[in-house]
Amino acid sequence: MDNCLFCKIARGDIPSRKAYEDELVLAFHDINPARPMHLLVIPKRHITSLQTVSQDDEAVLGRMLSVANQLAEENGSPDGFRVIINNGRVGGQEVPHLHAHVVGGPDPVGPMLKRN
Ligand code: 5GP
Ligand code: ZN
Numbered sequence: 001m002d003n004c005l006f007c008k009i010a011r012g013d014i015p016s017r018k019a020y021e022d023e024l025v026l027a028f029h030d031i032n033p034a035r036p037m038h039l040l041v042i043p044k045r046h047i048t049s050l051q052t053v054s055q056d057d058e059a060v061l062g063r064m065l066s067v068a069n070q071l072a073e074e075n076g077s078p079d080g081f082r083v084i085i086n087n088g089r090v091g092g093q094e095v096p097h098l099h100a101h102v103v104g105g106p107d108p109v110g111p112m113l114k115r116n
Contacts, residue, residue, distance in 0.1 A: 001046040006097035010044045020071055024063045027071055027102070036105030037077040041067060047098040049087040064100050077104030
């Protein structure tokens with residue numbers, strides 16, 4: 001995906017503050033953090049959202065979650081964290097390359113969602 005922002009970050013064409021990398025995923029600090037720790041974990045290979053995944057993506061999807069606790073412990077959120085994945089229009093996804101927000105810090109993140 002030539003023109004995808006997070007593919008460019010995965011390729012290193014756009015700089016990011018890297019927190020973790022392996023053969024499947026890259027984690028980097030969100031440019032506009034909502035909590036003291038706010039990381040994004042992305043598949044290196046382009047996946048648009050959970051709306052477009054298949055069973056072939058299960059390894060990378062599992063890795064996105066299985067690295068979260070280590071990331072939290074290493075980045076100032078040792079006592080828990082929250083993972084958020086926004087998908088599509090209804091989910092409020094702004095960047096159309098799948099990403100898990102891993103948010104936390106020393107203090108509780110707060111209520112899950114405001115009830116309508
Ligand atoms: P979404 O709303 O798609 O779930 O979240 C997109 C996230 O990407 C936002 O939290 C936003 O701050 C972050 N973001 C957007 N552009 C960049 C960028 O160029 N670099 C980094 N590190 N984060 C970005
Ligand atoms: Zn992409």
